[in-house]
Amino acid sequence: MGDEVQMARALALAERGRGLCSPNPMVGAVLVRAGAVVGEGWHEGPGNPHAEVVALREAGERALGATLFTTLEPCGHFGRTPPCTGIIIDAGVARAVSAIRDPNPVVDGRGFERLAAAGIKTEWGPLRGEAERQIGAYLKHVRTGLPLVTMKMAASLDGKVAARDGTSRWITGEEARADVHRLRAASDAIVVGAGTALADDPSLTVRDPEYRGAPVLRVLVDARGRVPATGDLFDESAPTLVATTERSAEERRKEWHAAGAEVVSYGSDADLVPLERLFADLGKRDLQAVLLEGGPTLAWTAVRDGLVDRLVVYLAPILIGGRGAPGILEGEGFASVAAAGKVEITRFDRIGRDLKVEADVHRDR
Numbered sequence: 001m002g003d004e005v006q007m008a009r010a011l012a013l014a015e016r017g018r019g020l021c022s023p024n025p026m027v028g029a030v031l032v033r034a035g036a037v038v039g040e041g042w043h044e045g046p047g048n049p050h051a052e053v054v055a056l057r058e059a060g061e062r063a064l065g066a067t068l069f070t071t072l073e074p075c076g077h078f079g080r081t082p083p084c085t086g087i088i089i090d091a092g093v094a095r096a097v098s099a100i101r102d103p104n105p106v107v108d109g110r111g112f113e114r115l116a117a118a119g120i121k122t123e124w125g126p127l128r129g130e131a132e133r134q135i136g137a138y139l140k141h142v143r144t145g146l147p148l149v150t151m152k153m154a155a156s157l158d159g160k161v162a163a164r165d166g167t168s169r170w171i172t173g174e175e176a177r178a179d180v181h182r183l184r185a186a187s188d189a190i191v192v193g194a195g196t197a198l199a200d201d202p203s204l205t206v207r208d209p210e211y212r213g214a215p216v217l218r219v220l221v222d223a224r225g226r227v228p229a230t231g232d233l234f235d236e237s238a239p240t241l242v243a244t245t246e247r248s249a250e251e252r253r254k255e256w257h258a259a260g261a262e263v264v265s266y267g268s269d270a271d272l273v274p275l276e277r278l279f280a281d282l283g284k285r286d287l288q289a290v291l292l293e294g295g296p297t298l299a300w301t302a303v304r305d306g307l308v309d310r311l312v313v314y315l316a317p318i319l320i321g322g323r324g325a326p327g328i329l330e331g332e333g334f335a336s337v338a339a340a341g342k343v344e345i346t347r348f349d350r351i352g353r354d355l356k357v358e359a360d361v362h363r364d365r
């Protein structure tokens with residue numbers, strides 16, 4: 001079988017670690033000898049063995065002379081676990097193929113250098129684009145210190161996220177809503193605006209039966225302290241952080257604290273929470289994948305300020321219409337079609353009765 005087939009298998013294995021690995025990257029490994037797979041592995045998160053070590057353990061002596069396929073360059077340093085390169089060399093692997101170089105400064109090509117110095121044939125392998133997309137949040141965070149921000153919205157086919165009476169439950173069907181829980185499960189933080197918290201009282205928890213990870217941080221963006229601590233965002237099912245400004249009343253902050261939330265106040269002159277600073281602060285906490293769940297006022301500011309990397313839009317086969325019903329993005333909007341934000345559609349799928357559209361936001365507008 002060709003290298004591409006083996007790497008595709010390694011990517012599929014890596015995917016099993018989604019939602020479990022952070023702040024480590026998802027990694028998959030396949031060990032092949034004489035055309036037969038002799039070992040497979042994926043990383044299950046901090047403290048657990050790396051994917052290549054799991055594959056090597058499974059292979060045992062059959063690793064001798066084998067080719068190792070990994071979605072990410074093996075590490076050559078001591079972290080929470082010993083360096084993988086030493087284990088690969090000791091096992092007698094003949095050839096190592098990795099889809100991407102690990103930009104983490106403690107690796108950054110040195111993993112492959114060590115393998116090559118030990119006489120192992122090293123090759124940057126196929127499916128680099130797929131591998132980079134899979135661990136996009138890790139890569140962005142390593143390179144910039146910032147999280148990868150995905151904006152998710154559910155809208156009617158005419159682009160409305162709520163009706164004029166403010167109701168938005170349930171625009172999309174059950175399957176699409178289950179898919180949102182998978183998106184949440186793959187995130188390190190879920191962000192929502194004060195308007196949505198007041199209108200919908202969301203709990204923003206991961207309700208995916210397959211999810212084995214820790215509860216995901218919920219972030220409420222509430223500049224003036226309009227949201228009381230009585231809603232579901234303040235239940236004990238997951239940690240909550242409130243991002244506010246000096247405009248919120250002391251009493252409200254005490255209430256949030258008493259409900260167990262962490263409160264971060266941005267003493268800016270601006271009326272709103274400075275999202276750029278908030279996201280940078282989330283990055284400093286090693287939170288790499290941020291899911292922005294709206295509403296449309298908050299989403300607009302994030303898009304306008306160039307803070308959104310990816311979009312996931314669910315389009316339902318219903319029409320809402322009306323000037324008073326909010327669209328996916330509110331705020332002032334871009335002035336002309338020529339000035340519009342450009343995105344590239346990367347995928348579309350039918351999910352139950354709805355359409356799921358995924359896109360990357362272009363930075364070079």
Ligand SMILES: NC(=O)c1ccc[n+]([C@@H]2O[C@H](COP(=O)([O-])OP(=O)(O)OC[C@H]3O[C@@H](n4cnc5c(N)ncnc54)[C@H](OP(=O)(O)O)[C@@H]3O)[C@@H](O)[C@H]2O)c1
Pocket residue numbers: 152153154155160161162166167168171192193194195196197199200221222223224225226271272273274275293294295296297298299301302326330
């Ligand atoms: N279908 C969907 O996918 C979906 C998703 C979410 C929401 N919704 C619907 O959307 C509606 C609520 O949306 P909304 O637009 O009224 O509220 P929103 O976007 O959830 O929250 C906006 C509010 O957040 C606060 N805020 C603080 N910092 C901000 C910043 N930097 N940028 C923007 N806002 C900031 C502001 O209030 P303060 O100044 O008081 O802090 C602002 O008014 C509801 O009807 C809800 O059902 C639909």
